[in-house]
Amino acid sequence: MILIGERINGMFKDIKEAILNHDPVRVEYWAKRQTEQGAHYLDINTGPTVSPEDAPAVMEWLTKTAQGVSILPCCLDSTNPAAIEAGLKVHKGKALINSTSADQAKMDIYFPMAVKYGAALIGLAMNEKGVPKGAADRTALAMELVVNADAYGLPMEDLFIDPLALPANVAQDHGPEVIEALRQIKMLADPAPRTTLGLSNVSQRCAERPLLNRTYMVMCMTAGLDSAIVDVDDDLLVNAAAAADILLNRNIYCDAFLKTFRQR
Amino acid sequence: MAVTIVKERWTSKVTEVVIGAEPKAVKLGGETTMPFLHFEGGMPNRPKVALEVFDQQPGDWADVLMAPFADVMGDPVAWAKKNVALGADLVALRLVSAHPDTGNASPADVAETCRKVGAAVDVPLVVIGCGVEEKDAEVLQAAAEALAGKNCLIGSASTNNYKTITAAAMVHGHNVIASSPLDINLAKQLNILITEMNMAANRIVIDPLIGALGYGIEYAYSIMERARMGALMGDKMLAMPVVCFVGQEAWKTKEAKSPTAESPQWGDQAKRSILWEVITAVALAQAGGDLFIMRHPESVKQFNAHLDVMMKAFTY
Numbered sequence: 273m274i275l276i277g278e279r280i281n282g283m284f285k286d287i288k289e290a291i292l293n294h295d296p297v298r299v300e301y302w303a304k305r306q307t308e309q310g311a312h313y314l315d316i317n318t319g320p321t322v323s324p325e326d327a328p329a330v331m332e333w334l335t336k337t338a339q340g341v342s343i344l345p346c347c348l349d350s351t352n353p354a355a356i357e358a359g360l361k362v363h364k365g366k367a368l369i370n371s372t373s374a375d376q377a378k379m380d381i382y383f384p385m386a387v388k389y390g391a392a393l394i395g396l397a398m399n400e401k402g403v404p405k406g407a408a409d410r411t412a413l414a415m416e417l418v419v420n421a422d423a424y425g426l427p428m429e430d431l432f433i434d435p436l437a438l439p440a441n442v443a444q445d446h447g448p449e450v451i452e453a454l455r456q457i458k459m460l461a462d463p464a465p466r467t468t469l470g471l472s473n474v475s476q477r478c479a480e481r482p483l484l485n486r487t488y489m490v491m492c493m494t495a496g497l498d499s500a501i502v503d504v505d506d507d508l509l510v511n512a513a514a515a516a517d518i519l520l521n522r523n524i525y526c527d528a529f530l531k532t533f534r535q536r
Numbered sequence: 537m538a539v540t541i542v543k544e545r546w547t548s549k550v551t552e553v554v555i556g557a558e559p560k561a562v563k564l565g566g567e568t569t570m571p572f573l574h575f576e577g578g579m580p581n582r583p584k585v586a587l588e589v590f591d592q593q594p595g596d597w598a599d600v601l602m603a604p605f606a607d608v609m610g611d612p613v614a615w616a617k618k619n620v621a622l623g624a625d626l627v628a629l630r631l632v633s634a635h636p637d638t639g640n641a642s643p644a645d646v647a648e649t650c651r652k653v654g655a656a657v658d659v660p661l662v663v664i665g666c667g668v669e670e671k672d673a674e675v676l677q678a679a680a681e682a683l684a685g686k687n688c689l690i691g692s693a694s695t696n697n698y699k700t701i702t703a704a705a706m707v708h709g710h711n712v713i714a715s716s717p718l719d720i721n722l723a724k725q726l727n728i729l730i731t732e733m734n735m736a737a738n739r740i741v742i743d744p745l746i747g748a749l750g751y752g753i754e755y756a757y758s759i760m761e762r763a764r765m766g767a768l769m770g771d772k773m774l775a776m777p778v779v780c781f782v783g784q785e786a787w788k789t790k791e792a793k794s795p796t797a798e799s800p801q802w803g804d805q806a807k808r809s810i811l812w813e814v815i816t817a818v819a820l821a822q823a824g825g826d827l828f829i830m831r832h833p834e835s836v837k838q839f840n841a842h843l844d845v846m847m848k849a850f851t852y
Contacts, residue, residue: 524766524774526724532773 273513274499277306282319303338309504310534317349328358335359360389367391374413383424392430407452432468439476454495466498486512541852546768556660564826565777586626587619592633613656622833628662635666643678650682661688673700680704715743748785760823783831786813
């Protein structure tokens with residue numbers, strides 16, 4: 273199970289100020305801490321307060337700062353193609369682009385970009401009409417992403433399809449649909465595309481957020497979830513991922529399995 | 537009609553371990569795919585073969601096995617030299633005299649033998665204790681010191697005595713055999729315990745305690761195969777090369793020991809016993825074995841002839 277650490281995001285106060293003051297300290301702190309906690313990727317998001325003109329420079333700075341202290345690859349998180357490309361240009365190793373939707377105009381931008389920079393790409397199973405309700409409709413959009421991966425020459429393992437988790441309080445009926453969509457997405461091609469989720473979305477504005485997050489993660493792992501954007505400071509969540517990997521025979525058991533799961 | 541050959545794409549590889557010193561240093565491991573699949577990945581290091589030397593006349597070897605060594609058996613130095621002449625890539629020195637039941641030799645005595653054998657041959661040395669865990673902790677410490685700087689492979693460390701043996705290997709610059717009883721989970725855990733002592737992961741060789749043909753070989757095969765796939769998929773704690781004690785196991789069997797007169801329906805003992813050792817080795821090479829500790833020079837010859845063919849690079 274691949275964990276994408278969510279903390280370097282301008283929506284958090286300390287990162288927002290770090291960006292404003294061009295001060296690397298908090299960015300480096302969270303890069304190192306998430307690496308120690310067992311993240312496989314560092315999500316890098318400039319946040320909502322950075323303007324589209326400034327976003328590329330900020331993305332470049334955040335990527336360089338994070339990779340200055342961590343060996344981990346970055347998940348470049350932005351709706352701004354120029355910002356994504358700015359991050360890709362300075363990225364060391366294989367990046368993960370977060371994300372494209374299933375709109376052809378967006379796919380025409382991001383698939384060639386991923387291929388050009390040798391990056392992997394997160395594809396959201398949604399378009400300008402929004403997030404569909406049923407599993408089959410999500411899978412239909414996933415198929416668009418798969419077809420474009422094939423056409424543009426992106427290896428199927430480098431496509432991470434996100435069937436989009438929605439909050440369990442206001443969109444409770446989506447919960448099982450996402451799980452079924454994960455199963456169907458894994459059957460779309462051979463080798464299958466990979467899958468991801470913005471896990472924290474499932475518990476937005478709910479009580480018992482950590483419990484909902486880790487329970488849903490394990491349920492989804494069984495249905496074919498390969499990765500998720502999570503809070504890696506949540507030890508119970510990371511432990512649950514480690515345990516689920518053992519229980520699904522994806523990682524060979526040893527008594528110290530909680531320790532080895534976190535080693536990079 | 538052209539056929540697309542499906543190739544597996546592994547994301548990781550087996551660690552490379554170096555035993556001994558130049559110019560005769562031996563490299564184990566480094567594979568980037570399953571055994572001998574040269575069209576799909578790399579097998580930079582051919583499996584290596586060691587012949588055994590006992591530091592005391594073995595009591596229970598079949599005549600067929602003693603014959604090639606009749607002239608050297610009382611003398612570990614002469615025996616080691618003969619093994620090199622017979623084509624062994626390494627010499628495996630067994631410190632059986634240290635066993636409480638067969639001499640209970642002191643660590644000092646054992647150290648002297650190690651020093652002499654180490655000075656007599658330039659191929660890398662594997663040094664094996666007497667098999668009694670507490671005695672081996674002292675004996676292997678003395679052996680490691682006596683052979684300091686020669687980058688030997690010392691064995692075997694198990695969950696009960698790995699601390700002293702690993703410490704001795706680290707201090708005197710050797711590699712360590714990590715032994716677990718046909719249990720992949722214990723094998724992984726032992727590697728974790730050893731690396732937690734700050735022993736480098738590329739100084740460990742896994743001994744799964746293989747069984748010979750007819751005596752548990754398929755269990756060993758499945759563990760080795762599963763561990764190898766784990767290694768190729770990124771499991772660092774199972775990415776070590778594997779050692780197979782083929783000689784010891786094959787020559788224990790009734791099929792190897794029973795004289796022709798006693799078991800005529802099994803055919804000539806000389807041919808049969810060597811076949812038993814060779815087939816055990818060949819099967820385990822297919823499972824990913826990197827280092828083979830063998831006993832009969834004819835078995836070594838036949839196994840190497842097999843490896844000559846198996847190591848030929850090919851593509852489709």
